[in-house]
Amino acid sequence: MAIKDIIERCTELFDDLEFNAAKNWKAADPDRKVMAYMPVYVPEEIIHAAGMMPLGIVGGGDQMEVIHGDAYYQSYICRIPRSTIELGVTGKLDFIDGMLFPSICDVIRNLSGMWKMIHPDKFVSYFDVPQNFVDGIGGEYYVRELEHLRDGFAELTGKPISNDAINRSIAIYNERRRLVREIYEFRSETPWKAPASEVYLLMRAGLVIPVEEHIAMMKDYLAAANEEQRPLRDSCRVVINGSFCEQPPLNLIKTIEMSGCYIVDDDYLLGNRWLLEDLATDGNALQVLADAFLHHSADTAAKYCTRKEDVGQFLLQSVKQHKAEGVIFAAPSFCDPALLERPMLTDRMTEHDVPHISFKYAENSGQMQPIREQTGTFADTLKLWS
Amino acid sequence: MTISAGIDVGTGAIKAVLFETEGEQINWRAKRNFKIRQRDPLKLARTAFEELLEETGLDEAQVDYTATTGDGENVPFATGHFYSMTTHARGAIYLEPEARSVLDIGALHGRAIKINDLGKVLSYRMTSQCASGSGQFLENISRYLGIAQSEIGTLSLQADEPETVSSICAVLAETDVINMVSRGITAPNILRGIHLSMAGRLAKLLRVVKAEDGIVFLSGGLALDDGLLGALNDSLTDMKLKINARNHPDSPFAGAIGAALWGSFRYQKLLDQGLLEKAS
Numbered sequence: 154m155a156i157k158d159i160i161e162r163c164t165e166l167f168d169d170l171e172f173n174a175a176k177n178w179k180a181a182d183p184d185r186k187v188m189a190y191m192p193v194y195v196p197e198e199i200i201h202a203a204g205m206m207p208l209g210i211v212g213g214g215d216q217m218e219v220i221h222g223d224a225y226y227q228s229y230i231c232r233i234p235r236s237t238i239e240l241g242v243t244g245k246l247d248f249i250d251g252m253l254f255p256s257i258c259d260v261i262r263n264l265s266g267m268w269k270m271i272h273p274d275k276f277v278s279y280f281d282v283p284q285n286f287v288d289g290i291g292g293e294y295y296v297r298e299l300e301h302l303r304d305g306f307a308e309l310t311g312k313p314i315s316n317d318a319i320n321r322s323i324a325i326y327n328e329r330r331r332l333v334r335e336i337y338e339f340r341s342e343t344p345w346k347a348p349a350s351e352v353y354l355l356m357r358a359g360l361v362i363p364v365e366e367h368i369a370m371m372k373d374y375l376a377a378a379n380e381e382q383r384p385l386r387d388s389c390r391v392v393i394n395g396s397f398c399e400q401p402p403l404n405l406i407k408t409i410e411m412s413g414c415y416i417v418d419d420d421y422l423l424g425n426r427w428l429l430e431d432l433a434t435d436g437n438a439l440q441v442l443a444d445a446f447l448h449h450s451a452d453t454a455a456k457y458c459t460r461k462e463d464v465g466q467f468l469l470q471s472v473k474q475h476k477a478e479g480v481i482f483a484a485p486s487f488c489d490p491a492l493l494e495r496p497m498l499t500d501r502m503t504e505h506d507v508p509h510i511s512f513k514y515a516e517n518s519g520q521m522q523p524i525r526e527q528t529g530t531f532a533d534t535l536k537l538w539s
Numbered sequence: 540m541t542i543s544a545g546i547d548v549g550t551g552a553i554k555a556v557l558f559e560t561e562g563e564q565i566n567w568r569a570k571r572n573f574k575i576r577q578r579d580p581l582k583l584a585r586t587a588f589e590e591l592l593e594e595t596g597l598d599e600a601q602v603d604y605t606a607t608t609g610d611g612e613n614v615p616f617a618t619g620h621f622y623s624m625t626t627h628a629r630g631a632i633y634l635e636p637e638a639r640s641v642l643d644i645g646a647l648h649g650r651a652i653k654i655n656d657l658g659k660v661l662s663y664r665m666t667s668q669c670a671s672g673s674g675q676f677l678e679n680i681s682r683y684l685g686i687a688q689s690e691i692g693t694l695s696l697q698a699d700e701p702e703t704v705s706s707i708c709a710v711l712a713e714t715d716v717i718n719m720v721s722r723g724i725t726a727p728n729i730l731r732g733i734h735l736s737m738a739g740r741l742a743k744l745l746r747v748v749k750a751e752d753g754i755v756f757l758s759g760g761l762a763l764d765d766g767l768l769g770a771l772n773d774s775l776t777d778m779k780l781k782i783n784a785r786n787h788p789d790s791p792f793a794g795a796i797g798a799a800l801w802g803s804f805r806y807q808k809l810l811d812q813g814l815l816e817k818a819s
Contacts (some may be wrong), residue, residue, distance in 0.1 A: 329771030385816065387604070387805060411612040413620050478584030530660070536805055537625070538659065 154372040156381050162370070163354035166361050167403070170217060170240070174362050175208045176248050186250040186310060188244040188276075191237070191261060192398045194427040195253050195280055196299060197441050199304035201322040201364060202314050203306035208249060209424065212236040214401040215517040225267060226260075232497055232515045233399035234264045241271055251276030251309060253302075257398055257455040258489050276309050278302065281428070284457035286447045295446060299439040302332055319438035327431045329364055332371040334426060337418065339375060341475045344415035345385045347378050350407045356422045357400075358465050386413075389535040391531025392477045393419035394498065395484030395491040397453045401514050408521045409481065413532035415473040420453055427451050454494035462492065465501030478535045481528065508535060541806050543604045544591060545799030546584050547626070547792075548611035551575060551646035551760055553676065554795040555587035557595055557602075560803045565633070569594040570792055584614050606802030608794050619805060624650065626797030629658035631756035633796050634787040639753025641793075642741055642771070642784065644761040646674040649737070651744035657670025658797070662748045666740060675758045680716055680733060684726050691730055698731030712736065734770035740772040745782070753783040762790030 167176055179185045183308065188200045189208040197207040213236030221242040222235030240246050254265035262360065265279040279297055283291030307313050336355070340347040355374055359367040392408070397420040408414060428445045452458070452467030472480060480502055484491035495511060502509045510531045512524060540561045547554040553573045559566040571587040584607075592599060599616070607617040608626040623643065631638040631654065641652040649666040652760050666673070681688050704715050712733070719729050745755060755775070761767055763786055771784045789796070809815050 384615070386617070387809070395574075411620075412622065414610075525620070526624075529620075530624060533622050533625040536619070536621075536808075537801060 154379040156374065157376060159370060159374050160351055160354055163351075163358040166358045167214075167354055169361075170213060170245055172208065172243060172245065172248070172361055175206060177423060178206055179248060179477065180362055187248065188247065188251045188253065188306070190253040190280075190470070191233075191255060191264075192422070192424060193255060193257055193453060194282075194424040194450075195255050196302070197364070197424075198319055198322040198438070198442065199299065199303050199306060199314065199323065202318040202438075203303075203310050205250070205306065205310065206313065206363055209359065210237060210240070210246070211357075211398075211400045211422070212516050213239055213406055213520065214400070215404075217517075219517075229487055230260050230401050231485045232517060233261065233485070234260050234281055235410045236516065238267065238271075241268065249275070251278070253278050253280045257297065260489075261398075275330060276305065278305060282446065282456075285316075286459060288444075292443050292447050295443040296439050299442060303439065316438050320434045320436075321433050321441075323438060324434045325368070325439065327434070328370050329359070329368050329371075330428060330431065332368060332375070332425060333359075336371060336375060337426070339378065341417045344388075344390070344417055345383050346381060349416035349419065350403060351378075353403065353406055353419075353421055356425060359425055360422065386415075387536070388413045388415045389478045389532050390415050390417045390476060391532075391535075392417060392468070392480050393421070393483055394473050394480055395454070395482050395488070395495065396421050397423045397455060397491070398488060399485035399516050401483060401485075402516060402518055404521055405483070405514055405518060405524060408525050409483075409528045412525050412529035413536070414481070414528055417477055418471045420451075421515075423451055423453060454490035461497075464497045469489055469501060469505060469507070472502075472505075477507075478510040478539065479510075479531065481531070484511075484513055486513045486515050503512045508539060541603050542597065542601055543606065543799045543802040543806065544588060544602050545626070545795040545797065545802060546588060546605065546607045546614060546617070547794035548580050548584055548607060548609040548614065549575075549645055549760065549794070550610070551678075552791070553580060553583050553587055553593055554792050556795045557585070557591040557597075558791055558796075558799045558803060560800070561671050565800070567796075569726045570789075570795070572791060580610070581614060584611065585616070586785050588616070600668075604802035604806040606798035606805070608798040613781075619801065621798055621801050623794055624652050624660050624663055626794045626801060627758045628652055628654040628660050628752060629703050629797035629800050630793030630795070631758060631797075632658040633752055633800060634789055634793060635756045637754045638756035639787075640745060640748065640750035640782070641756045641758055642745065642762075643759040644674065644741070644757065644767070645759040646678075648673055649741050649744065649759075651741065651748045651750065653748040653750050661699070664744045664747045666744065672754060676712070677733065677737075677761065677764075679713065680730070683713070683716060683720065684729065686726060692763070692765035692767065694727045695730040695734050695764075696727075696769055698725075699729040701728050701731035701735055704729075704736040704764075706733040710804040730766060731770065734764075734767045735774065737767060738770035741771060742778050742780065745775070746778060746780060750780070750782055754791075756793070757784055757786040758790050758793035760791055762786045762793075763788070763819065 186205040188205045200207040212233035222239035269277045283295045285291035391414045555571045557569045607614045625754045627643045631641045643650045652663040653661045
């Protein structure tokens with residue numbers, strides 16, 4: 154399959170606010186159910202093991218006019234909860250059977266309550282993750298949370314979920330994680346062959362199609378991208394940080410690239426690479442998932458960091474690993490986690506002489522000129538003066 | 540010796556230049572300036588580049604670095620792209636070594652840039668409201684008045700009683716101009732009024748970026764408008780800014796020149812770092 158065709162399909166999925174791919178999957182069998190979830194991370198393996206399709210919801214993007222959503226929230230919060238409410242109120246998510254709200258910030262927690270009121274007959278769960286990373290405390294708590302989730306899904310589907318079933322799903326998601334890592338590594342090695350805007354669309358597609366289809370799509374992309382002849386440009390290598398929840402408009406990603414930056418790592422749609430390593434497929438599945446969360450998961454502002462000196466180390470490691478020349482802190486306006494952590498991260502970068510710039514966006518930002526100016530001059534600074 | 544090309548894709552025109560550099564020795568080999576006039580800018584950029592090669596007898600493979608600037612990010616044969624402020628600053632230093640600030644006045648915007656003696660951007664400020672400080676606005680006015688763009692500067696300098704024009708909004712300013720024509724105000728007085736209005740805004744930008752010494756170098760499509768240059772120097776005097784504005788016959792090429800020279804610099808840097816494959 155040619156890259157053009159793959160990206161065309163991804164773009165269709167990206168633009169489709171009716172979520173027809175998930176609707177069609179569900180319509181193929183009356184027993185099928187769709188479980189939606191919000192950023193940053195949920196254990197999709199358990200949803201999959203329950204025979205349901207996980208559906209990632211990251212707001213309405215820049216193509217959706219938010220009218221009802223604004224009535225639910227005060228003006229000084231981010232846009233993703235408003236546009237998610239808009240999706241719900243306008244019936245675009247009527248087909249889903251449940252929705253998970255991971256603990257990321259107060260706004261999303263409140264959204265879970267609102268969702269419950271708007272959809273009283275649907276499965277709604279606020280999925281809390283540990284803030285203590287000691288096995289006997291946070292680990293034990295998290296296993297209970299996962300059991301609670303598993304039992305809730307079993308009640309919803311009317312079928313128990315066995316340990317073996319979750320292990321089989323872990324194996325499938327291991328493959329997805331491997332491919333995601335491979336694509337990210339491929340982009341880091343040869344960023345001109347896998348533009349960030351394409352990789353983003355490819356990862357975004359994974360939110361709204363079955364995991365098996367996404368795995369096949371990523372394999373096709375890797376094969377096609379390897380073959381594609383694309384010119385190498387003299388662009389600088391940057392890491393994007395702060396975009397783990399509300400997503401930037403696609404044009405913003407394109408603008409950063411066009412202004413002379415190769416994005417060699419990012420935290421867009423972080424859930425698909427939240428767990429950093431392959432998981433065992435022959436143990437107590439929930440314990441395995443809990444261990445991975447506690448000890449082998451990505452770091453972001455939405456995850457509690459127990460030691461101040463550890464803040465920013467994950468980002469610093471990424472800068473080194475990907476030979477990045479600078480960091481672009483791009484966070485949604487009013488994103489408490491990202492914007493409160495930003496000063497600590499920028500301090501850490503300054504301590505290590507990593508050049509950086511910062512700006513804010515909203516999922517519907519339309520004016521790219523100021524971004525273009527900042528990233529363009531940043532790229533010039535890296536190329537000429539550093 | 541490094542051979543580099545610079546291509547400045549502007550809103551109204553494409554400027555392309557070709558340079559040879561050997562240490563401190565800089566040799567400007569060729570230049571092209573094409574009005575876009577609703578043609579495909581990418582094709583026009585290619586044509587300009589090919590004409591540079593033809594004039595200098597070079598093959599494309601002999602060009603070490605092709606740098607774009609302005610809206611040239613999508614030019615497919617470019618090695619790299621530099622932001623327009625960066626290139627105008629470098630171009631200004633090449634054409635006027637005493638320049639310590641630049642006024643880049645293009646078809647759609649005006650921008651004041653404070654620079655150092657190496658051409659490094661220290662601060663900048665752009666016109667923020669609308670097109671009334673731009674070349675496109677002036678082009679529209681010349682059409683209303685039925686005069687050629689090349690006559691604007693000369694006529695403006697003949698003014699004896701300039702009319703005041705709105706400095707805020709291009710729509711209001713155009714209405715002003717239509718009223719002036721119906722009141723029988725002469726074209727030189729209308730044009731001088733417009734130049735003074737634009738110059739006032741541009742001088743304020745220079746004050747904001749703290750342009751306090753050296754020469755203010757004019758670049759961009761309006762740089763050679765002597766009427767605007769005169770009005771600008773008057774405004775600078777009125778605002779008690781002890782700086783003088785100056786242009787150069789090659790002012791419109793400043794962005795392309797900067798791109799080519801930075802391209803050459805970058806090529807050498809990559810060579811020194813052993814990263815030349817990035818400039819392939």
